[in-house]
Amino acid sequence: MALHGAHVMEWQPSSAPNPVLYLSPAAVLQEGKAIRGGIPICWPWFNARPGGQPGPSHGVARSQFWDLVSVTEDADGVTFVMSLVHESLKATATLALGDKLTVSLESENLGEESVKLSGALHTYLKIDEITMITVGGLAGREYLDTVGTPTRRTQDGPVVFEGELDRIFDHSGMIRVDDPGLDRVLQIEKEGSPSTVVWNPWAEKAAGLADLPDDAFKGFACVEAAIANEAAVELPPGATHRLGTTVSVAS
Incomplete structure (x- = not known):
């Protein structure tokens, strides 16, 4: 865990023989930088800041230190609660680590005007080999393919990886990642998430990322609970929204 970004860096339930999250061995642990791997919190916007205003890509949450509100432990595991205020928005992250891993992000509008809210829980899943996995639950869904010229397409069957992949799906349901190399299925359930992002940079883009080894793209896939682009939520004064x-x- 890191207060930097309210970031789950690594997680492996006691019942599993292998880690579930991928953390780059070259990750930069420095305020102002996002940690490469684990579950970065993209908030309070997704991609570029709306309206052409200045601000880092994917918001400020993943590169700042959060306030630790509480840590509790029971038979189910350990729960961390952290908070961050940015302008008129307050974020509260609840991170529950046990046999399951749940990250819940509640946003509250403290201001007097409505705010457009977007973001993502940018989960890096550790897998055996990128060309061998499949991502199920997205067949028949429309998505925006952002590799090259952005294009709207419809997913045919499970998602497979044969090169750089960056797709934003119109999808709020469950996702299953079949990883035959590790003989397991990873299941991702979402809350308050009208978008699912599936991403892998592949060789050329991975080589251009200083905080990622050149061949690391083979060992992870990102499957994100997101509120992306046109799916942004209108948050009136005093209102809250939960993204989880x-x-x-599963074996």
Whole structure:
């Protein structure tokens, strides 16, 4: 865990023989930088800041230190609660680590005007080999393919990886990642998430990322609970919105 970004860096339930999250060995642990791997919190916007205003890509949450509100432990595991205020928005992250991993992000509008809210829980899943996995639950869904010229398409069957992949799906349901190399299925459930992002940079883009080994793209896939682009939520004064993801392991 890191207060930097309210970031789950690594997680492996006691019942699983292998780690579930991928953390780059070259990750930069420095305020102002996002940690590469684990579950970065993209908030309070997704991609570029709306309206052409200045601000880092994917918001400020993943590169700042959060305030630790509480840590509790019971038979189910350990729960961390952290908070961050940015302008008129307050974020509260609840991170529950046990046999399942749940990250819940509640946003509250403290201001007097409505705010457009977007973001993502950018989950890096550790897998055996990128060309061998499949991502199920998205067949028949429309998505925006952002590799090259952005194009709207419809998913045919499970998602497979044969090169750089960056797709934003219109999808709010469950996702299953079949990883035959590790003989397991990873299940991702979402809350308050009208978008699912599936991403892998592949060789050329991975080589251009200083905080990622050149061949590391082979060992992870990102499957994100998101509120992306046109799916942004209108948050009136005093209103709240909860974005959540739960990851579990099946054999």
